[in-house]
Amino acid sequence: WLQADCRMWIEKRTFAVKSxxxxxxxxxxxxYALKRLGKNEYMDMFVKEFGGSADSIMFISDYLDDFDxxxxxxxxxxxxxxxxxxxxxxxxxxxxxxxNPGLGKNAMLVLQNVNMRCFQADWTAWSDLFYKISELPExxxxxxRIISKLQNMAWRQxxxxxx
Numbered sequence: 001w002l003q004a005d006c007r008m009w010i011e012k013r014t015f016a017v018k019s020x021x022x023x024x025x026x027x028x029x030x031x032y033a034l035k036r037l038g039k040n041e042y043m044d045m046f047v048k049e050f051g052g053s054a055d056s057i058m059f060i061s062d063y064l065d066d067f068d069x070x071x072x073x074x075x076x077x078x079x080x081x082x083x084x085x086x087x088x089x090x091x092x093x094x095x096x097x098x099x100n101p102g103l104g105k106n107a108m109l110v111l112q113n114v115n116m117r118c119f120q121a122d123w124t125a126w127s128d129l130f131y132k133i134s135e136l137p138e139x140x141x142x143x144x145r146i147i148s149k150l151q152n153m154a155w156r157q158x159x160x161x162x163x
Contacts, residue, residue, distance in 0.1 A: 006033065014030075023059055047077060079114065090126065093129060097129065098132070101136060101137050102137075108146065130147055
């Protein structure tokens with residue numbers, strides 16, 4: 001009964017969101033349930049309700065302001081929330097690369113989990129980001145291998161879309 005009550009409580013809160021503060025509160029509660037209880041359904045409900053909307057993009061941008069210091073687990077639902085708007089992800093990664101000597105764990109996780117279609121949206125911008133990553137003073141060889149692999153996958157994806 002406790003889990004059913006928790007689900008109903010979060011569901012009510014999710015559908016009653018009227019402000020940015022409400023949305024952040026419900027997101028944090030859903031994330032807590034995901035992290036502590038292993039219940040994906042609350043975060044899935046949140047993503048289904050708010051994913052890809054213009055309000056979500058602003059919410060995600062605000063949430064990602066402290067990108068390099070966020071817990072890695074929270075990035076998965078944030079990636080889901082972006083929907084097909086990859087600009088916020090690109091901007092976040094560009095900021096992270098510009099302010100760090102190496103590629104951080106959060107940047108690497110996002111790069112490894114971002115949908116390849118994002119590269120099609122603006123290949124020039126992503127190509128420029130990959131170049132900046134390769135020029136980082138503390139880039140490691142394993143990081144470079146992953147970036148090279150991503151570039152190759154993106155090129156193949158672009159070639160397929162041109163056919």
